[in-house]
Amino acid sequence: MGKARILIVEDDASLAEVLDYNLSQEGYETQVARDGQQGLREIRLRCPDLVVLDLMLPMIEGLEVCRLLRADPATQGLLVLMLTARAEESDELVGFSVGADDYVTKPFSVKVLLQRINALLRRKEQDTGDRDIIVSQGIMIDRRRHRATAGDRPLDLTPSEFGLLSALVRQPGRAFSRAELIDVALGDDAIVLERTIDVHVRALRKKLDRYADLVETVRGIGYRLRDPADIAAT
Known part of the structure; x- marks a missing residue:
């Protein structure tokens, strides 16, 4: 398998830089978008394998970005991992209800985030040997x-x-x-x-x-x- 392409949609410049660096070091091809509108544009242009999507974004918030992705047949199968600074149970459930595949609450360990990303990509690619x-x-x-x-x-x-x-x-x-x-x-x-x-x-x-x-x-x-x-x- 070639390098997976990951889009980071995060308005916090310092966090986006940390994620960009660590994911690149892990061997992924990365791109950064700073708001929801730019994120949607980059998704349609670059067709990433996974999106790391902040919940609270300028222009278009993360939940709405996720809804739009799931409503579009071209992107409904795209892996989405959501980030949020809030830890309320309702936020997590809402994130999953609009189609997020995983959910990580800030502050988080970069190592844990990488494990979650690796698990999502592995799950998508693995073949358990069952019938097609x-x-x-x-x-x-x-x-x-x-x-x-x-x-x-x-x-x-x-x-x-x-x-x-x-x-x-x-x-x-x-x-x-x-x-x-x-x-x-x-x-x-x-x-x-x-x-x-x-x-x-x-x-x-x-x-x-x-x-x-x-x-x-x-x-x-x-x-x-x-x-x-x-x-x-x-």
Whole structure:
């Protein structure tokens, strides 16, 4: 794999410089944008593999940038790691609800940030040896092309939602804990609240539309894709 391209969208010049230097030292190709508007422009021009996106930005705030990326088919699969100076749980959940793949609160260790970035990129690239195409109950996952459909309708999924749905579809009937789903959807290096997975499941169900009921809540455990045997018995 060639060098991954990372765009840093950060209005704090000193922090942007630190991130730019350390990511470059790690072997990544980097670019810096100082506001949301410039960030969107650079994303469309340079097609990065991952965006480090500050929450509080001039011109267009980070949450709105993330919403716009997820609404555009050309960028809906782009990895987004959000940065914020606020540590409230609601901020983290809102960040994930608009499609962020991970979330880091300032101040943070650069080493930890690099680990989170490496985990996101590794998760996107790794091939676990499973079948390229998996089908269950009308939901199709094409891992090679990173595409999913429900019936004949394509699903516009974030990378985290794709990982989550892939795990469920591979093993219908198996109940996954929230911790297990965080590992498969966000990477085993992710440090997030277990409630975060509930946000991803709500977003996934909304996109599944009439197939949403296939994703079942297992009380006290987490979630599963309904077992086809259960459907046949009803």
